[in-house]
Amino acid sequence: MIRPLIRRVFLSALKAKNPNKVILFLDSSVYDNDGAKCRAGVKCTYKKKEGYHPINLIWDGMYIDTYFQSGHCSTNHDGVAIEMLQEIVPMIRENLGEDIQVIVRMDGGYYDQKIFAACDALKINFICAGKRYSDHKIHANTKLENFDGVYRKKACTWHYLTFQERRKSWPKEMAYRALFLRPTEENGEALLGLESRIILTNLDVKSCSDQEIIDYDHSRGADELTYRAAKDFASERMPCLDFHANSLWYSMGIVSFNLFQIFKRNIAGFSWNCYPTTVRRKLFDLAGKIINKGRSLTLKITPWKMRELKFDQIWEKSLTPWVLPVL
Missing domain, CATH: 3.30.420 (Nucleotidyltransferase; domain 5)
Structure with a gap:
């Protein structure tokens, strides 16, 4: 009503x-x-x-x-x-x-x-915001020098890696652009206390x-x-x-x-x-x-x-x- x-x-x-x-x-x-x-x-x-x-x-x-x-x-x-x-x-x-x-x-x-x-x-x-699955471990284990780019805003620094995401139960046409983000210090060291994250999108x-x-x-x-x-x-x-x-x-x-x-x-x-x-x-x-x-x-x-x-x-x-x- x-x-x-x-x-x-x-x-x-x-x-x-x-x-x-x-x-x-x-x-x-x-x-x-x-x-x-x-x-x-x-x-x-x-x-x-x-x-x-x-x-x-x-x-x-x-x-x-x-x-x-x-x-x-x-x-x-x-x-x-x-x-x-x-x-x-x-x-x-x-x-x-x-x-x-x-x-x-x-x-x-x-x-x-x-x-x-x-x-x-x-x-x-x-x-x-994506969910973490076991097959995402390959991205978590990737070295920072092999990541695709760095995102910086204010005091935050994230290294990101691009990939394509499609779960096994999804049809073939549902393959989406995805980013794997790892928080880091300015010097590239892993930032403790903040977990990596995944972003999923259908934007090209x-x-x-x-x-x-x-x-x-x-x-x-x-x-x-x-x-x-x-x-x-x-x-x-x-x-x-x-x-x-x-x-x-x-x-x-x-x-x-x-x-x-x-x-x-x-x-x-x-x-x-x-x-x-x-x-x-x-x-x-x-x-x-x-x-x-x-x-x-x-x-x-x-x-x-x-x-x-x-x-x-x-x-x-x-x-x-x-x-x-x-x-």
Whole structure:
């Protein structure tokens, strides 16, 4: 009931930004309800906490879609992740054109033949953190001088090796480009405490370089901060004794969070990564006075706050309605 509304809010923001490509993030989050009084439907999650385990599709710090489920459910429980992609991709193309490039980034929890096949069928690209199997030992034992390149960003250095990945149970056409990454010190010594990793993609070399693939994969951490912001906006703990009531509460919170993100960026003028607590403290927790005069209410704040927050501009932008597209 609420999920179509979440998509409408997302599509309105997508249409306003009009990007030349759409980069999605498919992931799940854990809502820790270990100490909550109202815990209907909670189960032990993979983080060893009693709670819930929603499946989420994220774009630019906003929820495209979300599915509230109990903590023991997997990352692609009942094919929900595939259904999300199948439903939202046509909507994106309807709003931005059939030629728009769509890239989905995923962690190892979505390393699944069915998901990869769905991406191929939808003609979208994916970048997924791979799983380690016994036949990958040959890459782990390769000397650094035989690796194909070095990726450096800030204080991180990774040596990478390119290969083709196809599991025995996969059909022949499902052979994907893959990268094996080994973390190292600046001097080339192995970096202790950080494991090597694998990245799988259906992007070809002409459209995306090895360095860009690694960039896409490493940027997943920024999208995971969306969960932190959503929990900061509402609450991690559910308030109801009924599971379906908690599901409705959660979904309404996500709709409100998306609208908050639009307000924060497009109207209030706060930075992209500004948390709800910061917006509350700067924009709403300020001294003011409401005066009832001449059959109208007037909010008075200090001239300094008026200039700092540009309250007059916020007011003018708030008068323009934000239109949600019809699905």
